Amino acid sequence: MSFTFASAICHKPAIGVPFQKISMLLVEHHHTNLCSKIIRSLASWQRKCRVGTCITGQQLNELHTNSAHVGPTGPTTSPSSSKQKKGLVYVSTSADTFANLAFEDWVHDNWDLSHLNLLFLWRNEPSIVIGRHQNPWTECSIREMRKTNVKLARRRSGGGTVYHDLGNVNCTFFTHRKSYDRQHNLQTVVDGMNEEWPQLDISTNSRDDLMLNNFYKQISGSAARLSRTVAYHHCTLLHSANTRMLTSLLNFNADGVKSNATESVRSPVLNLREAEPRLSQEDVFQAIATEFYANNPPYYKDKEIYAISPNDEHIWKGIAQKKEELMDWDWIYGKTPKFQVEKKYREVSATIHVNKGRIDGVILYMPYDWVHSVLVQQLTSALKGVRFWITDVAMVIDTFLNDVEVDDDVRDRLETLRCLIEDCVSGHEDLQLNQLP
Secondary structure, eight states: OOEEOOOOTTTTOOOOOOOOHHHHHHHHOOOOHHHHHHHHHHHHHHSSSOOOOOOHHHHHHHHHHHHTOOOOOOOSSSSOOOOOOEEEEEEEEEEOOHHHHHHHHHHHHHHSSSSOOOEEEEEOEEEEEOOTTOHHHHHHHHHHHHHTOOEEOOOOOOOOOOOOOOTEEEEEEEEGGOOHHHHHHHHHHHHHHHHHOOGOOOOOOOSSSEEETTTEEEOOEEEEEESSSEEEEEEEESSOHHHHHHHHHHHHOTTEEESSOOOOOOOOOOOOOOOTTTOOOHHHHHHHHHHHHHHHHHHHSSSOEEOOOOHHHTTSTTTHHHHHHOHHHHTTTTOOOEEEEHHHHHHHHEEEEEETTEEEEEEEEEETSSHHHHHHHHHHHHTTBBBBBBHHHHHHHHHHHHHOHHHHHHHHHHHHHHHHHHHHHHOOSSSOGGOOO
16 A cells, blocks of 8 residues: 555646645745645655555546545445445645644535545644634633644534644544444554554553553544534544643643533643654554555555645635634634633632623622722623633723723722733733732
8 A cells, every 4th residue: 555645636647746836835824844844744755655546637527526436425326336335545735724624524514425434644733623612711721822823723523622733643534424433443543553563552441542552641532523424533643743832732720710611631641653763654644544444445446545635625615615614713712612710819809701702791899999880880891792812802901991081099900900801811821910019
C-alpha cells in the first residue's frame, strides 16, 4: 500500500500533489512556517512511499455522476457483486482545522454510506477543538490562546476538549448508522499499531481512550456524531505534539464559574514518539490504513491512501459555507450552554449570567449607598445582550464611564465595579483586582 498524492486535488490524471499551489495558498494566508512544514512532510511521504494508482479526472467525474460510485449523494448500488462493504482511505493535504472539520460535516450531510466505509486521516495547525456541548471559558485559557495564535474550534460531535498541532494524527471513521461500532474503530487503530509496533502495547480503557503500555498514559481521545443514516467517529493520536503547549492551554482553573456544560476529563498524556523514537507519522497512517483495508476490501483495486483537498469547492460543493459556519463566533462561543460567573472583591461582588455567549444579566452586590442604584441600573442595562468578550464588555463600560458625571469617590467605586466585571469576563487572568488599593 502507498500514499497516493493524486488528482483528487486538481482534476488531472496521475500526477503528484501540486506543492506550488499549496505553498502559494499558505503564504497568501500568512502561514509561511506552516507551509514549509507541510511541504517538507508531504515531500517526505512521497520519497518514502511508492506512488500508486491515482484517482484520475475521469474517476472524479464518475464519483459525482454515477450512482454506483462515491459521490455527493454517495453510492446507491454496490460497486461489485460482493455484499461486503468496501473501504476507502483519504488523507487531507490541508492543516486548516476548520477545513478538515468542514469535510467531516460535508461527508456526513452528502454521502450515502450504505455500501462504503470511509477512513479520513488528517492533521491540524495548532488549535483547541472543543466538543459540541462544552464551555470554552472553562475548558481552555482563551487569553493564552490569543497570545500564542492558537485557534479555537467547536466540532459538531460531543466529547471533551483536545489540543491539535502537526504532531497530532487524527482519524475519522465514516459509516452507515446501522454499521456504527466505536469499539471496532478503536480496535482497528489498536490492532494496526500493535501489529507493526507491539512494544507500544496500545489498548483501550472504559472511556474509549487509547492508552499506552497497559493503561500507563493516554495517547488519544475520541468522540462521535450519529444521525439517522450516517455516523462518524473520530479519534486523535499524540505522535509528537507540543505537550508543553497542550498543558499551558488546557490546565486551566475556571474559578467562580457554574456551568452544566460537558466537562473534559483530564488525564496524563504521552507522545508515541517518546515511547518509540523510530515511529514516524507516515508509519502511523500506514499502519491504521492497512488494518482498515484488512477489514474493508478496497473500493478501488489498490489499497491506497488517496490525498484530497478539503478546500476544493469544485469537488465538495458547499464545503466553503460549512467552513464559514464553523468559524463563526456565534457557533464557537454562542453555542455554549448557559452559565454564570461570580467574582468578589472585599464587600463587593458581581454575578454575570451568560446565555448563547452573550450577557443575559449582571447582578452587583455592594454596601447600601456605596453607588447610587440608578447608576448601577444604567451600567447593568448597558451590558445586557453584549457578547461575553473582554473587548466588547470593556468598550461598553468605557462608554458608560465617559458619559456619567460623578465625583471622584463615586468614580473610584465605579472603577472597582469595572475591574470586577472585566475580571469575570477575561477568564480571571488579567488580575486587575489585585491592582486595586
